[in-house]
Amino acid sequence: MAVALPLFFRDWRHRAYGRLLVLAALSALPWLIVWPTTLYLRSPELFRLWYWDNNIGRLLGFSVPYLGAEKEPGFLWQTSPWFLFPGWIFAALALWRQGSCGWRQPAVQIGMTLLLTMCLLLGLSASARAVYLLPMIVGVALLGSGAAGMVPAWIDRALAAIGILIGFVALVLFWLVWGTMIASGHAPDWPWLTRWLPADFAMPISPLEVTVAITLTVGAMVAIAKSMGRRGNGLLVWTLALTLAWGLTTTLWLPWIDSARSYRAVFESLAVTLPRDATCISSRGVGEGERSMLEYIAKLRTQREEVFGSPACPVLLVESKAAADLPPDEPWALMWSGARLGDARESFRLYRFDPGDMPPVATIRHHHPKS
Numbered sequence: 001m002a003v004a005l006p007l008f009f010r011d012w013r014h015r016a017y018g019r020l021l022v023l024a025a026l027s028a029l030p031w032l033i034v035w036p037t038t039l040y041l042r043s044p045e046l047f048r049l050w051y052w053d054n055n056i057g058r059l060l061g062f063s064v065p066y067l068g069a070e071k072e073p074g075f076l077w078q079t080s081p082w083f084l085f086p087g088w089i090f091a092a093l094a095l096w097r098q099g100s101c102g103w104r105q106p107a108v109q110i111g112m113t114l115l116l117t118m119c120l121l122l123g124l125s126a127s128a129r130a131v132y133l134l135p136m137i138v139g140v141a142l143l144g145s146g147a148a149g150m151v152p153a154w155i156d157r158a159l160a161a162i163g164i165l166i167g168f169v170a171l172v173l174f175w176l177v178w179g180t181m182i183a184s185g186h187a188p189d190w191p192w193l194t195r196w197l198p199a200d201f202a203m204p205i206s207p208l209e210v211t212v213a214i215t216l217t218v219g220a221m222v223a224i225a226k227s228m229g230r231r232g233n234g235l236l237v238w239t240l241a242l243t244l245a246w247g248l249t250t251t252l253w254l255p256w257i258d259s260a261r262s263y264r265a266v267f268e269s270l271a272v273t274l275p276r277d278a279t280c281i282s283s284r285g286v287g288e289g290e291r292s293m294l295e296y297i298a299k300l301r302t303q304r305e306e307v308f309g310s311p312a313c314p315v316l317l318v319e320s321k322a323a324a325d326l327p328p329d330e331p332w333a334l335m336w337s338g339a340r341l342g343d344a345r346e347s348f349r350l351y352r353f354d355p356g357d358m359p360p361v362a363t364i365r366h367h368h369p370k371s
Contacts, residue, residue, distance in 0.1 A: 001117045009109045061126030066307050071128035090144025111142030149232045159234030167241035174248035197260045198341040213251040220244040263293045266338045271298035273336040282311035286319040316351040
């Protein structure tokens with residue numbers, strides 16, 4: 001983007017801009033060098049995996065077959081509308097209202113150049129995730145910064161109404177469920193909720209987190225009330241409502257979510273069950289994040305069947321979105337299975353080749369030690 005600005009716009013073709021880029025590069029250089037150098041000195045293999053495979057490899061595509069996240073057709077155009085909402089409304093309105101005059105504004109030039117650069121890179125990249133679009137939020141915000149007071153009244157009212165609805169639902173839902181869990185020791189018996197989160201989790205009380213949640217709640221309600229009736233308050237109400245929803249999520253519900261999403265207890269149990277004579281472990285269908293957590297928690301690095309072909313180890317770990325055994329014609333015997341508490345969609349199963357006399361299969365569902 002920095003290189004493209006002077007190519008697209010005459011206003012950036014001066015020595016002051018060049019000196020600024022040099023100063024910025026020199027200022028950032030220590031932070032760009034120290035950590036990668038430390039990583040390389042510690043482990044050249046991990047440095048190659050981090051820099052070459054996860055950056056260059058995902059862009060050009062040679063690491064996508066074994067790292068995953070292959071880009072689906074139309075990903076950018078399907079993801080951008082909801083990921084950048086409602087910023088793109090203000091950006092489009094600003095460009096339309098300002099016309100050719102807007103292109104002379106530095107914010108518009110930077111924002112548009114950033115968006116075009118990101119679209120080009122994401123269009124060429126062989127790998128795609130929604131998180132890759134995060135820098136585009138900056139570009140959209142710069143483009144739409146001058147349109148906050150230009151939106152038609154009906155769009156402004158609609159944003160405010162939707163924001164109030166989101167804030168109200170978040171306020172009632174998070175506080176009601178949290179209070180119920182504190183009072184009764186378990187979550188409300190709502191299938192749509194307990195399908196994702198364990199119903200019998202013992203919610204801890206953190207004075208700091210509760211204080212922050214109360215402050216967020218009162219602050220958001222006061223700010224929304226004061227903004228009502230003002231023109232252009234739609235974006236403010238929308239932002240306050242999303243801040244309240246995410247703030248209550250990460251204060252009141254965070255221990256509960258952590259217990260449902262943590263792999264620690266599952267992988268610790270797997271490590272205990274693993275036969276002592278197993279010199280290596282193969283894996284089938286185990287995702288990138290799960291493999292990282294398995295190595296971090298249990299110090300187990302698998303040999304992926306997707307990379308090495310047929311399993312070369314006497315033990316095979318399978319991740320399945322549907323808890324099903326391997327086909328009966330495969331020479332593997334189930335010796336352990338486990339899943340996160342409350343997770344009915346994902347399970348792990350450990351098999352042993354030609355096991356002989358095996359102990360009874362252990363089926364375990366775990367939650368975080370906090371509970």
